[in-house]
Amino acid sequence: MASDLILDDRTRAWQTRAREFARERIRPGALEREWIQDPNERMPWDIIEAGSRAGFRTMGVPPRYGGPDPELSPLAAALVIEEFAAADPGVASSFNHVVKEIRQIARAGTEEQKEAFFAEFLADDRYLTGTAMTEPGHGSDRWLQPDGFHFDTTAVRDGEDWVINGRKHCITSGNEAGLLLVQATTDTSKEYPEATTVFMVRRNTPGLRRGVVHDKLGLRLVNNTEVIFDNCRVPHSQVLGEVNKGISNVSGFMHDNDLLSLGMKLGIARAAYETALDHAKNRVQGNTPIIAHQAVGLKLAEMAAHVEMIRSQMYRLAAMLEGREVFDPMFMELATWQSVESVFHVATLGVHVCGCRGVWLDHPAQKHLRDALVYFPNDGNHTTHLLVAHRMMMNDCR
Numbered sequence: 001m002a003s004d005l006i007l008d009d010r011t012r013a014w015q016t017r018a019r020e021f022a023r024e025r026i027r028p029g030a031l032e033r034e035w036i037q038d039p040n041e042r043m044p045w046d047i048i049e050a051g052s053r054a055g056f057r058t059m060g061v062p063p064r065y066g067g068p069d070p071e072l073s074p075l076a077a078a079l080v081i082e083e084f085a086a087a088d089p090g091v092a093s094s095f096n097h098v099v100k101e102i103r104q105i106a107r108a109g110t111e112e113q114k115e116a117f118f119a120e121f122l123a124d125d126r127y128l129t130g131t132a133m134t135e136p137g138h139g140s141d142r143w144l145q146p147d148g149f150h151f152d153t154t155a156v157r158d159g160e161d162w163v164i165n166g167r168k169h170c171i172t173s174g175n176e177a178g179l180l181l182v183q184a185t186t187d188t189s190k191e192y193p194e195a196t197t198v199f200m201v202r203r204n205t206p207g208l209r210r211g212v213v214h215d216k217l218g219l220r221l222v223n224n225t226e227v228i229f230d231n232c233r234v235p236h237s238q239v240l241g242e243v244n245k246g247i248s249n250v251s252g253f254m255h256d257n258d259l260l261s262l263g264m265k266l267g268i269a270r271a272a273y274e275t276a277l278d279h280a281k282n283r284v285q286g287n288t289p290i291i292a293h294q295a296v297g298l299k300l301a302e303m304a305a306h307v308e309m310i311r312s313q314m315y316r317l318a319a320m321l322e323g324r325e326v327f328d329p330m331f332m333e334l335a336t337w338q339s340v341e342s343v344f345h346v347a348t349l350g351v352h353v354c355g356c357r358g359v360w361l362d363h364p365a366q367k368h369l370r371d372a373l374v375y376f377p378n379d380g381n382h383t384t385h386l387l388v389a390h391r392m393m394m395n396d397c398r
Protein backbone atom coordinates (compact mmCIF):
# COMPACT_ATOMS: atom_id res chain seq x y z
CA MET A 1 0.00 0.00 0.00
CA ALA A 2 1.08 3.53 -0.56
CA SER A 3 1.38 4.86 2.95
CA ASP A 4 4.52 4.45 5.00
CA LEU A 5 6.00 6.84 7.51
CA ILE A 6 9.27 8.41 6.56
CA LEU A 7 11.64 6.00 8.24
CA ASP A 8 15.26 6.54 9.17
CA ASP A 9 17.81 4.70 7.02
CA ARG A 10 18.41 1.85 9.48
CA THR A 11 14.73 1.14 10.01
CA ARG A 12 14.08 1.33 6.28
CA ALA A 13 16.95 -1.11 5.67
CA TRP A 14 15.40 -3.67 8.07
CA GLN A 15 12.04 -3.25 6.36
CA THR A 16 13.50 -3.65 2.87
CA ARG A 17 15.54 -6.73 3.77
CA ALA A 18 12.54 -8.31 5.50
CA ARG A 19 10.31 -7.60 2.49
CA GLU A 20 12.80 -9.26 0.15
CA PHE A 21 13.32 -12.26 2.42
CA ALA A 22 9.56 -12.69 2.82
CA ARG A 23 9.00 -12.51 -0.93
CA GLU A 24 11.81 -14.88 -1.84
CA ARG A 25 11.84 -17.37 1.05
CA ILE A 26 8.59 -17.28 3.04
CA ARG A 27 5.74 -16.73 0.58
CA PRO A 28 6.62 -19.35 -2.08
CA GLY A 29 4.89 -22.61 -1.19
CA ALA A 30 3.51 -21.39 2.17
CA LEU A 31 -0.08 -22.07 1.15
CA GLU A 32 0.66 -25.63 0.02
CA ARG A 33 2.85 -26.41 3.02
CA GLU A 34 -0.06 -25.66 5.37
CA TRP A 35 -1.78 -28.88 4.28
CA ILE A 36 1.03 -31.23 5.28
CA GLN A 37 -0.79 -33.21 7.95
CA ASP A 38 2.06 -34.03 10.32
CA PRO A 39 2.83 -30.85 12.32
CA ASN A 40 6.47 -31.86 12.75
CA GLU A 41 6.91 -32.29 9.01
CA ARG A 42 5.02 -29.06 8.38
CA MET A 43 7.39 -27.05 10.57
CA PRO A 44 9.35 -24.81 8.16
CA TRP A 45 12.85 -25.38 9.55
CA ASP A 46 14.43 -24.48 6.21
CA ILE A 47 12.91 -20.99 6.45
CA ILE A 48 13.81 -20.60 10.13
CA GLU A 49 17.43 -21.52 9.35
CA ALA A 50 17.62 -19.22 6.31
CA GLY A 51 16.03 -16.41 8.35
CA SER A 52 18.56 -17.03 11.09
CA ARG A 53 21.47 -16.85 8.66
CA ALA A 54 20.01 -13.58 7.32
CA GLY A 55 20.02 -12.15 10.87
CA PHE A 56 16.28 -12.12 11.60
CA ARG A 57 16.25 -14.77 14.36
CA THR A 58 18.96 -12.90 16.25
CA MET A 59 17.81 -9.35 15.45
CA GLY A 60 16.59 -8.72 19.02
CA VAL A 61 19.86 -9.72 20.71
CA PRO A 62 21.50 -6.65 22.34
CA PRO A 63 24.79 -5.57 20.66
CA ARG A 64 26.75 -6.35 23.82
CA TYR A 65 25.83 -10.05 23.47
CA GLY A 66 26.47 -10.32 19.74
CA GLY A 67 23.31 -8.81 18.22
CA PRO A 68 23.05 -6.03 15.61
CA ASP A 69 24.69 -2.71 16.41
CA PRO A 70 22.91 -0.32 16.82
CA GLU A 71 20.21 -2.18 18.67
CA LEU A 72 17.00 -3.00 16.80
CA SER A 73 14.27 -0.46 17.60
CA PRO A 74 10.74 -1.59 18.54
CA LEU A 75 9.41 -0.05 15.30
CA ALA A 76 11.98 -1.86 13.13
CA ALA A 77 11.08 -5.16 14.83
CA ALA A 78 7.36 -4.57 14.19
CA LEU A 79 8.03 -3.71 10.53
CA VAL A 80 10.01 -6.93 10.03
CA ILE A 81 7.19 -8.93 11.61
CA GLU A 82 4.64 -7.14 9.39
CA GLU A 83 6.56 -8.16 6.27
CA PHE A 84 6.92 -11.76 7.44
CA ALA A 85 3.23 -11.97 8.44
CA ALA A 86 2.14 -10.66 5.04
CA ALA A 87 3.92 -13.70 3.55
CA ASP A 88 3.00 -16.21 6.27
CA PRO A 89 1.99 -15.34 9.84
CA GLY A 90 2.90 -18.81 11.16
CA VAL A 91 6.51 -18.28 10.16
CA ALA A 92 6.33 -14.69 11.46
CA SER A 93 5.11 -16.00 14.82
CA SER A 94 8.31 -18.01 15.45
CA PHE A 95 10.44 -14.90 14.86
CA ASN A 96 8.03 -12.67 16.80
CA HIS A 97 8.33 -14.87 19.89
CA VAL A 98 12.09 -14.95 19.75
CA VAL A 99 12.28 -11.13 19.65
CA LYS A 100 10.04 -10.55 22.65
CA GLU A 101 11.45 -13.38 24.78
CA ILE A 102 15.02 -12.28 24.09
CA ARG A 103 14.10 -8.75 25.13
CA GLN A 104 12.62 -10.07 28.37
CA ILE A 105 15.83 -11.96 29.14
CA ALA A 106 17.89 -8.88 28.25
CA ARG A 107 15.77 -6.78 30.62
CA ALA A 108 15.46 -9.13 33.58
CA GLY A 109 18.34 -11.63 33.33
CA THR A 110 21.51 -11.65 35.42
CA GLU A 111 24.84 -11.22 33.66
CA GLU A 112 25.55 -14.97 33.96
CA GLN A 113 22.12 -15.88 32.58
CA LYS A 114 22.52 -13.55 29.63
CA GLU A 115 26.02 -14.67 28.73
CA ALA A 116 25.09 -18.35 28.86
CA PHE A 117 21.78 -17.95 27.05
CA PHE A 118 22.90 -15.64 24.26
CA ALA A 119 25.97 -17.81 23.52
CA GLU A 120 23.86 -20.94 23.03
CA PHE A 121 21.12 -19.03 21.22
CA LEU A 122 23.50 -17.48 18.69
CA ALA A 123 25.23 -20.80 18.00
CA ASP A 124 22.14 -22.68 16.79
CA ASP A 125 20.11 -21.56 13.73
CA ARG A 126 17.15 -23.63 14.97
CA TYR A 127 17.05 -22.22 18.50
CA LEU A 128 13.54 -20.86 19.15
CA THR A 129 12.03 -19.60 22.40
CA GLY A 130 8.57 -19.69 23.95
CA THR A 131 6.46 -18.32 26.80
CA ALA A 132 4.42 -20.76 28.89
CA MET A 133 1.60 -19.01 30.75
CA THR A 134 -1.73 -20.42 29.61
CA GLU A 135 -3.06 -23.56 31.31
CA PRO A 136 -6.07 -25.78 30.61
CA GLY A 137 -7.76 -24.23 33.70
CA HIS A 138 -6.53 -20.63 33.31
CA GLY A 139 -6.64 -18.63 30.05
CA SER A 140 -8.30 -15.20 30.34
CA ASP A 141 -7.75 -15.39 34.13
CA ARG A 142 -4.13 -14.38 33.51
CA TRP A 143 -5.40 -11.06 32.07
CA LEU A 144 -8.51 -10.46 34.20
CA GLN A 145 -7.05 -11.76 37.45
CA PRO A 146 -10.22 -12.76 39.35
CA ASP A 147 -10.06 -13.00 43.17
CA GLY A 148 -7.87 -15.84 44.37
CA PHE A 149 -6.34 -16.59 40.97
CA HIS A 150 -2.95 -18.16 40.65
CA PHE A 151 -1.61 -20.66 38.13
CA ASP A 152 -2.10 -24.36 38.93
CA THR A 153 1.48 -25.04 37.84
CA THR A 154 3.65 -24.83 40.95
CA ALA A 155 7.35 -24.60 41.66
CA VAL A 156 8.57 -25.70 45.10
CA ARG A 157 12.04 -24.89 46.43
CA ASP A 158 14.21 -27.93 47.19
CA GLY A 159 17.73 -26.97 48.25
CA GLU A 160 19.41 -25.21 45.33
CA ASP A 161 16.67 -26.29 42.92
CA TRP A 162 13.02 -25.63 42.18
CA VAL A 163 10.73 -28.54 41.33
CA ILE A 164 8.02 -27.64 38.81
CA ASN A 165 4.79 -29.60 38.38
CA GLY A 166 1.83 -28.84 36.15
CA ARG A 167 0.62 -28.49 32.61
CA LYS A 168 0.58 -25.56 30.19
CA HIS A 169 -1.17 -25.61 26.85
CA CYS A 170 -1.49 -23.67 23.60
CA ILE A 171 2.18 -22.68 23.90
CA THR A 172 3.69 -21.29 20.70
CA SER A 173 6.80 -23.30 19.74
CA GLY A 174 6.21 -25.36 22.91
CA ASN A 175 7.61 -28.50 21.25
CA GLU A 176 10.44 -26.82 19.39
CA ALA A 177 11.72 -24.11 21.73
CA GLY A 178 15.25 -24.49 23.10
CA LEU A 179 14.14 -22.35 26.04
CA LEU A 180 10.76 -21.70 27.63
CA LEU A 181 9.98 -18.83 29.99
CA VAL A 182 7.61 -20.58 32.37
CA GLN A 183 5.29 -18.81 34.82
CA ALA A 184 4.67 -20.92 37.93
CA THR A 185 3.10 -20.33 41.32
CA THR A 186 5.75 -20.17 44.03
CA ASP A 187 3.58 -18.91 46.89
CA THR A 188 0.09 -20.42 47.01
CA SER A 189 -0.91 -18.13 49.88
CA LYS A 190 -0.73 -15.16 47.50
CA GLU A 191 -2.61 -14.21 44.38
CA TYR A 192 -1.28 -13.59 40.90
CA PRO A 193 0.97 -11.74 40.15
CA GLU A 194 2.72 -11.76 43.57
CA ALA A 195 2.36 -15.55 43.76
CA THR A 196 4.32 -16.05 40.58
CA THR A 197 7.91 -16.56 39.45
CA VAL A 198 9.34 -16.89 35.94
CA PHE A 199 11.76 -19.76 35.23
CA MET A 200 14.11 -20.27 32.30
CA VAL A 201 13.56 -23.93 31.41
CA ARG A 202 15.77 -25.47 28.74
CA ARG A 203 14.57 -28.05 26.29
CA ASN A 204 16.56 -30.99 27.67
CA THR A 205 15.64 -30.46 31.34
CA PRO A 206 14.62 -33.81 32.94
CA GLY A 207 10.91 -33.80 33.82
CA LEU A 208 9.94 -31.46 30.96
CA ARG A 209 7.70 -33.29 28.51
CA ARG A 210 6.18 -32.06 25.30
CA GLY A 211 2.51 -33.01 24.95
CA VAL A 212 0.01 -32.90 22.09
CA VAL A 213 0.23 -30.40 19.25
CA HIS A 214 -3.04 -28.45 18.94
CA ASP A 215 -3.54 -28.67 15.19
CA LYS A 216 -5.25 -25.39 14.37
CA LEU A 217 -7.14 -23.47 11.71
CA GLY A 218 -4.69 -20.64 11.09
CA LEU A 219 -1.02 -19.85 11.71
CA ARG A 220 -0.43 -23.44 10.68
CA LEU A 221 3.30 -23.04 10.09
CA VAL A 222 3.97 -22.62 13.79
CA ASN A 223 3.05 -25.23 16.37
CA ASN A 224 1.09 -24.64 19.57
CA THR A 225 1.49 -27.45 22.06
CA GLU A 226 1.03 -28.75 25.55
CA VAL A 227 4.04 -28.59 27.85
CA ILE A 228 4.04 -30.90 30.88
CA PHE A 229 6.18 -30.52 34.01
CA ASP A 230 6.61 -33.74 35.93
CA ASN A 231 8.95 -33.09 38.87
CA CYS A 232 10.94 -30.89 36.52
CA ARG A 233 14.02 -29.76 38.43
CA VAL A 234 15.43 -26.34 37.60
CA PRO A 235 18.39 -24.75 39.42
CA HIS A 236 17.67 -21.55 41.37
CA SER A 237 20.10 -19.78 39.05
CA GLN A 238 17.45 -20.11 36.31
CA VAL A 239 14.89 -17.87 38.04
CA LEU A 240 14.34 -14.89 35.73
CA GLY A 241 13.89 -11.75 37.83
CA GLU A 242 12.94 -12.05 41.49
CA VAL A 243 11.10 -14.88 43.25
CA ASN A 244 7.42 -14.00 43.74
CA LYS A 245 7.98 -10.84 41.75
CA GLY A 246 8.75 -12.54 38.48
CA ILE A 247 5.82 -10.91 36.86
CA SER A 248 7.13 -7.41 37.45
CA ASN A 249 9.44 -7.85 34.48
CA VAL A 250 6.62 -9.14 32.33
CA SER A 251 4.93 -5.78 31.79
CA GLY A 252 7.68 -4.86 29.31
CA PHE A 253 7.12 -8.25 27.71
CA MET A 254 3.43 -7.48 27.19
CA HIS A 255 4.28 -4.11 25.61
CA ASP A 256 6.60 -5.85 23.13
CA ASN A 257 3.97 -8.53 22.63
CA ASP A 258 1.21 -6.06 21.81
CA LEU A 259 3.37 -4.06 19.39
CA LEU A 260 4.59 -7.15 17.50
CA SER A 261 1.07 -8.52 17.50
CA LEU A 262 -0.05 -5.33 15.73
CA GLY A 263 2.68 -6.06 13.17
CA MET A 264 1.27 -9.58 12.75
CA LYS A 265 -2.29 -8.34 12.23
CA LEU A 266 -1.15 -5.56 9.91
CA GLY A 267 0.72 -8.10 7.77
CA ILE A 268 -2.33 -10.39 7.53
CA ALA A 269 -4.71 -7.50 6.76
CA ARG A 270 -2.36 -6.01 4.16
CA ALA A 271 -1.99 -9.37 2.43
CA ALA A 272 -5.78 -9.86 2.43
CA TYR A 273 -6.26 -6.43 0.89
CA GLU A 274 -3.58 -7.00 -1.75
CA THR A 275 -5.03 -10.40 -2.67
CA ALA A 276 -8.50 -8.87 -3.12
CA LEU A 277 -7.21 -5.86 -5.04
CA ASP A 278 -5.30 -8.08 -7.43
CA HIS A 279 -8.33 -10.29 -7.95
CA ALA A 280 -10.62 -7.31 -8.52
CA LYS A 281 -8.34 -5.90 -11.19
CA ASN A 282 -8.24 -9.16 -13.12
CA ARG A 283 -11.69 -10.71 -12.71
CA VAL A 284 -14.13 -9.58 -15.41
CA GLN A 285 -17.88 -9.69 -14.77
CA GLY A 286 -20.57 -7.45 -16.29
CA ASN A 287 -18.07 -6.80 -19.13
CA THR A 288 -15.60 -4.98 -16.91
CA PRO A 289 -12.96 -5.78 -14.28
CA ILE A 290 -14.98 -6.03 -11.08
CA ILE A 291 -12.91 -3.25 -9.46
CA ALA A 292 -14.93 -0.85 -11.66
CA HIS A 293 -18.17 -1.91 -9.96
CA GLN A 294 -18.88 0.48 -7.15
CA ALA A 295 -20.10 -2.33 -4.87
CA VAL A 296 -16.66 -3.96 -5.11
CA GLY A 297 -14.79 -0.65 -4.90
CA LEU A 298 -16.53 0.21 -1.64
CA LYS A 299 -15.40 -3.09 -0.12
CA LEU A 300 -11.82 -2.46 -1.21
CA ALA A 301 -11.90 1.09 0.15
CA GLU A 302 -13.25 -0.19 3.46
CA MET A 303 -10.50 -2.80 3.59
CA ALA A 304 -7.86 -0.15 2.91
CA ALA A 305 -9.28 2.04 5.69
CA HIS A 306 -8.95 -0.79 8.22
CA VAL A 307 -5.42 -1.61 7.09
CA GLU A 308 -4.45 2.02 7.60
CA MET A 309 -6.09 2.00 11.03
CA ILE A 310 -3.95 -0.94 12.19
CA ARG A 311 -0.86 0.68 10.67
CA SER A 312 -1.52 3.93 12.57
CA GLN A 313 -2.01 2.00 15.81
CA MET A 314 1.26 0.14 15.28
CA TYR A 315 3.25 3.30 14.60
CA ARG A 316 1.67 5.04 17.57
CA LEU A 317 2.38 2.20 20.01
CA ALA A 318 5.95 2.04 18.67
CA ALA A 319 6.30 5.79 19.33
CA MET A 320 5.11 5.21 22.91
CA LEU A 321 7.54 2.34 23.49
CA GLU A 322 10.41 4.36 22.02
CA GLY A 323 9.57 7.31 24.31
CA ARG A 324 8.49 9.59 21.47
CA GLU A 325 4.96 9.76 22.83
CA VAL A 326 3.55 9.45 26.36
CA PHE A 327 2.74 5.82 27.16
CA ASP A 328 -0.98 5.18 27.51
CA PRO A 329 -1.92 1.70 28.79
CA MET A 330 -5.56 2.17 27.77
CA PHE A 331 -4.49 2.83 24.18
CA MET A 332 -2.60 -0.46 24.15
CA GLU A 333 -5.71 -2.40 25.22
CA LEU A 334 -7.98 -0.58 22.77
CA ALA A 335 -5.56 -1.00 19.85
CA THR A 336 -5.21 -4.71 20.60
CA TRP A 337 -9.00 -5.08 20.52
CA GLN A 338 -9.61 -2.85 17.50
CA SER A 339 -6.91 -4.46 15.37
CA VAL A 340 -8.52 -7.89 15.82
CA GLU A 341 -11.88 -6.46 14.70
CA SER A 342 -10.14 -4.85 11.71
CA VAL A 343 -8.07 -7.79 10.52
CA PHE A 344 -11.08 -10.12 10.69
CA HIS A 345 -13.28 -7.62 8.84
CA VAL A 346 -10.65 -7.06 6.13
CA ALA A 347 -10.11 -10.79 5.62
CA THR A 348 -13.88 -11.43 5.49
CA LEU A 349 -14.41 -8.71 2.86
CA GLY A 350 -11.47 -10.19 0.94
CA VAL A 351 -13.30 -13.50 0.63
CA HIS A 352 -16.42 -11.64 -0.62
CA VAL A 353 -14.41 -9.86 -3.30
CA CYS A 354 -12.78 -13.07 -4.51
CA GLY A 355 -16.09 -14.90 -5.03
CA CYS A 356 -16.06 -18.70 -5.09
CA ARG A 357 -12.29 -18.75 -5.60
CA GLY A 358 -11.95 -17.04 -2.23
CA VAL A 359 -13.02 -20.22 -0.43
CA TRP A 360 -10.93 -22.64 -2.47
CA LEU A 361 -8.15 -24.11 -0.41
CA ASP A 362 -5.55 -23.22 -3.02
CA HIS A 363 -6.53 -19.51 -2.90
CA PRO A 364 -4.89 -17.10 -0.45
CA ALA A 365 -8.13 -15.27 0.50
CA GLN A 366 -9.34 -18.15 2.69
CA LYS A 367 -5.91 -18.45 4.28
CA HIS A 368 -5.98 -14.78 5.30
CA LEU A 369 -9.40 -15.32 6.90
CA ARG A 370 -8.22 -18.41 8.81
CA ASP A 371 -5.12 -16.57 10.00
CA ALA A 372 -7.20 -13.55 11.07
CA LEU A 373 -9.68 -15.73 12.98
CA VAL A 374 -6.94 -17.11 15.23
CA TYR A 375 -6.54 -13.63 16.72
CA PHE A 376 -9.85 -13.81 18.61
CA PRO A 377 -8.45 -16.24 21.21
CA ASN A 378 -4.84 -15.10 20.86
CA ASP A 379 -3.05 -12.61 23.15
CA GLY A 380 -5.35 -13.31 26.08
CA ASN A 381 -8.69 -13.19 24.25
CA HIS A 382 -10.27 -10.43 22.27
CA THR A 383 -12.97 -9.29 24.71
CA THR A 384 -10.52 -9.35 27.59
CA HIS A 385 -8.90 -6.18 26.31
CA LEU A 386 -12.18 -4.27 26.40
CA LEU A 387 -12.82 -5.60 29.91
CA VAL A 388 -9.40 -4.36 31.04
CA ALA A 389 -10.05 -0.98 29.39
CA HIS A 390 -13.41 -0.80 31.18
CA ARG A 391 -11.64 -1.49 34.48
CA MET A 392 -9.25 1.37 33.80
CA MET A 393 -12.20 3.70 33.20
CA MET A 394 -13.81 2.57 36.45
CA ASN A 395 -10.58 3.16 38.35
CA ASP A 396 -10.47 6.69 36.92
CA CYS A 397 -13.98 7.26 38.35
CA ARG A 398 -12.91 6.34 41.87
Ligand SMILES: Cc1cc2nc3c(=O)[nH]c(=O)nc-3n(C[C@H](O)[C@H](O)[C@H](O)COP(=O)(O)OP(=O)(O)OC[C@H]3O[C@@H](n4cnc5c(N)ncnc54)[C@H](O)[C@@H]3O)c2cc1C
Binds near residue numbers: 138144171172378381
Ligand atom coordinates in the same frame (compact mmCIF):
# COMPACT_ATOMS: atom_id res chain seq x y z
C1 LIG B 1 -2.40 -18.85 18.11
C2 LIG B 1 -2.29 -18.78 19.60
C3 LIG B 1 -1.04 -18.66 20.18
C4 LIG B 1 -0.92 -18.65 21.58
N1 LIG B 1 0.33 -18.63 22.13
C5 LIG B 1 0.46 -18.68 23.47
C6 LIG B 1 1.76 -18.75 24.07
O1 LIG B 1 2.78 -18.75 23.37
N2 LIG B 1 1.86 -18.83 25.42
C7 LIG B 1 0.76 -18.84 26.22
O2 LIG B 1 0.92 -18.89 27.42
N3 LIG B 1 -0.50 -18.78 25.68
C8 LIG B 1 -0.67 -18.73 24.34
N4 LIG B 1 -1.93 -18.68 23.77
C9 LIG B 1 -3.07 -18.79 24.65
C10 LIG B 1 -3.90 -17.52 24.73
O3 LIG B 1 -3.24 -16.52 25.44
C11 LIG B 1 -5.21 -17.97 25.38
O4 LIG B 1 -5.95 -18.61 24.37
C12 LIG B 1 -5.98 -16.86 25.97
O5 LIG B 1 -5.37 -16.46 27.15
C13 LIG B 1 -7.43 -17.20 26.20
O6 LIG B 1 -7.58 -18.29 27.04
P1 LIG B 1 -8.64 -19.46 26.74
O7 LIG B 1 -8.43 -19.87 25.34
O8 LIG B 1 -8.51 -20.46 27.80
O9 LIG B 1 -10.08 -18.77 26.76
P2 LIG B 1 -11.07 -18.62 28.01
O10 LIG B 1 -10.39 -17.89 29.11
O11 LIG B 1 -11.69 -19.92 28.35
O12 LIG B 1 -12.19 -17.65 27.42
C14 LIG B 1 -13.33 -18.13 26.68
C15 LIG B 1 -14.32 -16.99 26.51
O13 LIG B 1 -14.80 -16.56 27.80
C16 LIG B 1 -14.58 -15.15 27.97
N5 LIG B 1 -14.19 -14.90 29.37
C17 LIG B 1 -13.27 -15.57 30.10
N6 LIG B 1 -13.18 -15.07 31.34
C18 LIG B 1 -14.09 -14.06 31.42
C19 LIG B 1 -14.48 -13.14 32.44
N7 LIG B 1 -13.91 -13.18 33.65
N8 LIG B 1 -15.42 -12.22 32.15
C20 LIG B 1 -15.98 -12.20 30.93
N9 LIG B 1 -15.65 -13.02 29.91
C21 LIG B 1 -14.73 -13.95 30.15
C22 LIG B 1 -13.43 -14.83 27.01
O14 LIG B 1 -13.45 -13.45 26.61
C23 LIG B 1 -13.71 -15.77 25.85
O15 LIG B 1 -14.64 -15.20 24.97
C24 LIG B 1 -2.07 -18.69 22.39
C25 LIG B 1 -3.34 -18.75 21.79
C26 LIG B 1 -3.46 -18.81 20.41
C27 LIG B 1 -4.82 -18.92 19.80
